[in-house]
Amino acid sequence: MSRRKVPAGAWITGLLVGALAAVLVLSLQARKNIPAGGLAAGASAAPSVKASHPAAPKAPEHKVPAGSGTGRRVVYSVGQKRVWLVGADGKSQRTFAVWPGTVTPSKGAYSVTFRRETGTGSDGVRIENAVYFGAANAFSNAVDGSSPSPDPSLRTGAIRERAADGKAMWDFAAKGTPVQVVG
Numbered sequence: 001m002s003r004r005k006v007p008a009g010a011w012i013t014g015l016l017v018g019a020l021a022a023v024l025v026l027s028l029q030a031r032k033n034i035p036a037g038g039l040a041a042g043a044s045a046a047p048s049v050k051a052s053h054p055a056a057p058k059a060p061e062h063k064v065p066a067g068s069g070t071g072r073r074v075v076y077s078v079g080q081k082r083v084w085l086v087g088a089d090g091k092s093q094r095t096f097a098v099w100p101g102t103v104t105p106s107k108g109a110y111s112v113t114f115r116r117e118t119g120t121g122s123d124g125v126r127i128e129n130a131v132y133f134g135a136a137n138a139f140s141n142a143v144d145g146s147s148p149s150p151d152p153s154l155r156t157g158a159i160r161e162r163a164a165d166g167k168a169m170w171d172f173a174a175k176g177t178p179v180q181v182v183g
Helices: 008-032 163-172
Strands: 073-077 082-086 092-097 108-120 126-133 137-142 158-160 178-182
Touching: 082 163, 092 163, 126 163, 137 163
Parallel strands: 073 178, 137 158
Antiparallel strands: 073 082, 082 092, 108 126, 108 178, 126 137
16 A cells, blocks of 8 residues: 655645634634633633723814804814814814815815816816815815825815715715815
């Protein structure tokens, strides 16, 4: 009877698969925080002593800028590169970071003058959810999801948003909605 020799690669693969399975089983047990043998009578699954972990850092609060008007409006901070969608009660319903173009709008009060669902931006990028205010500025998101730094040789008033933020802006800012630009 002939004996077949098992290639070394098969042994290594088998050992690796076994080791990964063992690690998976152990990690699942550790995750449950229950010893492998189960709990002793009257024992609790909760640790008896609380671990001393530093508190997770809080996400920075982005409050609606003071002096940005009242009532339902869009607030755009040029310095913070951030937008707030503010409800009639003066509270932020949503805030998000944006990527401005090369043409910065002057501080002041505007309103949404025009909206375009799809098109091509002044930088040649396919856009959607374009919400225009002032003479040459618009909030929009790139269809491909990009948010590149604008080409400094182009004059573009595009203020780019992530796709989900662009949709939120589109749903919030109908024609005539106030837009307040702050520093």
